Amino acid sequence: MLTSGIIVLSGGLLDPNPGLIFWTTVTFLIVLFILKKFTWKPMLNALEEREKGIQQSIDRAYKAKEEAEEVLRKNRELLAKADSEAEKIIREGKEYGDKLRAEITEKAHTEAARMIASAKEEIEQEKRRALTELRTEVADLAVKGAEKIIMANLDAEKQKKIVESMIQDLSQNRN
Amino acid sequence: MKRFNALRTGELVRVAALIIPLLFGCSVSAYAASAGEHGEEEHGGPGEVIMHHILDSNVMAFEPFAEFELPKIVIGGFDISITRHVVFMWIAAVILLLVYGYVGNKYKSISKRQAPGGLANAMEALVEFIRLDVAKSNIGEGYEKHMPYLLTVFVFILLLNLLGLIPYGAAATGNISVTLTLAVFTFFITQVSAIKANGIKGYLAHLTAGTHWALWIIMIPIEVIGLFAKPFALTVRLFANMTAGHIIILSLIFISFILHSYIVAVFVSVPFAIFIYLIKIFVSFLQAFIFTTLSALFSGLASSHENHEAEAAH
Numbered sequence: 001m002l003t004s005g006i007i008v009l010s011g012g013l014l015d016p017n018p019g020l021i022f023w024t025t026v027t028f029l030i031v032l033f034i035l036k037k038f039t040w041k042p043m044l045n046a047l048e049e050r051e052k053g054i055q056q057s058i059d060r061a062y063k064a065k066e067e068a069e070e071v072l073r074k075n076r077e078l079l080a081k082a083d084s085e086a087e088k089i090i091r092e093g094k095e096y097g098d099k100l101r102a103e104i105t106e107k108a109h110t111e112a113a114r115m116i117a118s119a120k121e122e123i124e125q126e127k128r129r130a131l132t133e134l135r136t137e138v139a140d141l142a143v144k145g146a147e148k149i150i151m152a153n154l155d156a157e158k159q160k161k162i163v164e165s166m167i168q169d170l171s172q173n174r175n
Numbered sequence: 176m177k178r179f180n181a182l183r184t185g186e187l188v189r190v191a192a193l194i195i196p197l198l199f200g201c202s203v204s205a206y207a208a209s210a211g212e213h214g215e216e217e218h219g220g221p222g223e224v225i226m227h228h229i230l231d232s233n234v235m236a237f238e239p240f241a242e243f244e245l246p247k248i249v250i251g252g253f254d255i256s257i258t259r260h261v262v263f264m265w266i267a268a269v270i271l272l273l274v275y276g277y278v279g280n281k282y283k284s285i286s287k288r289q290a291p292g293g294l295a296n297a298m299e300a301l302v303e304f305i306r307l308d309v310a311k312s313n314i315g316e317g318y319e320k321h322m323p324y325l326l327t328v329f330v331f332i333l334l335l336n337l338l339g340l341i342p343y344g345a346a347a348t349g350n351i352s353v354t355l356t357l358a359v360f361t362f363f364i365t366q367v368s369a370i371k372a373n374g375i376k377g378y379l380a381h382l383t384a385g386t387h388w389a390l391w392i393i394m395i396p397i398e399v400i401g402l403f404a405k406p407f408a409l410t411v412r413l414f415a416n417m418t419a420g421h422i423i424i425l426s427l428i429f430i431s432f433i434l435h436s437y438i439v440a441v442f443v444s445v446p447f448a449i450f451i452y453l454i455k456i457f458v459s460f461l462q463a464f465i466f467t468t469l470s471a472l473f474s475g476l477a478s479s480h481e482n483h484e485a486e487a488a489h
Contacts, residue, residue, distance in 0.1 A: 013351070016355055019248075019258065019261075023257070023264065024347075025356055031268045039275040040279075040327070043279065044302070044319070046291075
């Protein structure tokens with residue numbers, strides 16, 4: 001194994017070879033320049049472009065999202081506003097309706113009261129008129145009845161007696 | 176060299192002779208005899224064979240089928256021969272160019288609204304991983320400038336690592352010259368981004384670590400050593416990881432040859448070699464990732480020093 005150790009040291013394992021260095025340089029530079037021109041440039045450009053495109057798409061998406069959120073916020077605002085507006089309108093309508101109803105009811109009440117009062121008045125008047133009429137009628141009827149009764153009950157004898165008794169009374173009283 | 180190849184061929188035949196009878200349940204006393212005949216003195220021991228496997232060479236060997244001598248080129252006293260590792264680097268480069276050329280074309284043709292599919296999609300996951308988890312988190316601002324380097328270094332190292340795991344393959348990243356070169360690239364990029372971020376003055380000021388001038392005689396060498404320690408660490412980490420795996424696998428296989436035992440081969444060498452091989456697949460990805468991450472980290476640290484100093488000053 002000693003021989004192999006000597007070979008390692010003397011065999012040129014660590015000796016740089018100028019010819020190989022020259023050819024490495026030439027080969028590597030040629031490969032470098034050709035690949036740079038024909039492969040790396042278009043590839044890196046494509047990658048860069050795609051990266052930019054993706055970034056742009058992300059930016060656009062975010063922008064669109066923000067816009068949509070803005071629109072949504074505005075919509076919500078509008079909706080809330082419309083809600084409150086509607087509520088206000090309804091409230092006002094209700095109030096107005098209530099007021100109107102109260103007014104109408106009031107009016108109706110007073111009207112009814114007035115009408116009732118006037119009806120009562122009329123009834124009263126009618127009643128009075130009827131009573132008056134009834135009274136005259138009743139008086140007439142009574143007179144007529146009395147007349148009839150008197151006519152029917154008129155009797156000469158009785159009357160003579162009455163008159164006689166009266167005269168007697170008178171004469172007695174003179175005494 | 177020729178002696179070596181002949182031996183390698185013989186070795187492979189022996190491996191086949193070892194495995195095939197085992198598969199068919201035959202007794203192979205012939206192997207022991209042949210091993211005894213040729214023995215250590217002829218092939219120079221397992222160490223030499225392992226080194227031959229790991230080291231670079233001028234031969235593309237596809238034993239026992241064929242062997243190609245690679246051309247030797249010497250220009251101005253420099254030996255720039257095409258070696259095995261250079262060939263594998265080129266194979267990696269061709270695969271990378273084909274695969275990523277196709278993917279790049281796909282990306283050019285699809286519109287913004289289309290999703291990539293298949294290979295393009297798979298590669299996109301990788302690119303996205305490097306981009307976000309490696310570059311963006313370690314470098315921070317201005318990571319885009321570093322992306323092409325980081326991506327290329329990742330796929331390049333990864334493919335070189337993986338090519339070392341295929342039959343007849345060799346990991347070029349198991350060669351210190353290759354990792355050194357890549358680390359030097361990282362070093363230069365780190366320094367350039369540091370100077371760009373802090374200016375020459377800030378860069379030099381950083382070498383003093385913000386201490387009193389009396390301490391500069393200590394601080395400046397320490398900081399300079401620190402500057403070079405980083406690429407050195409990168410170099411050795413990748414190289415050692417890749418080399419170590421190969422050495423372990425080959426050593427495990429050689430245990431059975433050294434002990435002349437099929438039992439060891441079946442119950443120790445092969446299962447453990449498979450285990451190490453699986454670990455090496457993981458390590459291939461891990462080391463590519465670590466190299467890339469550390470490159471990004473060093474650049475990030477170098478270019479963000481101004482902020483740290485500004486914070487410290489307040």
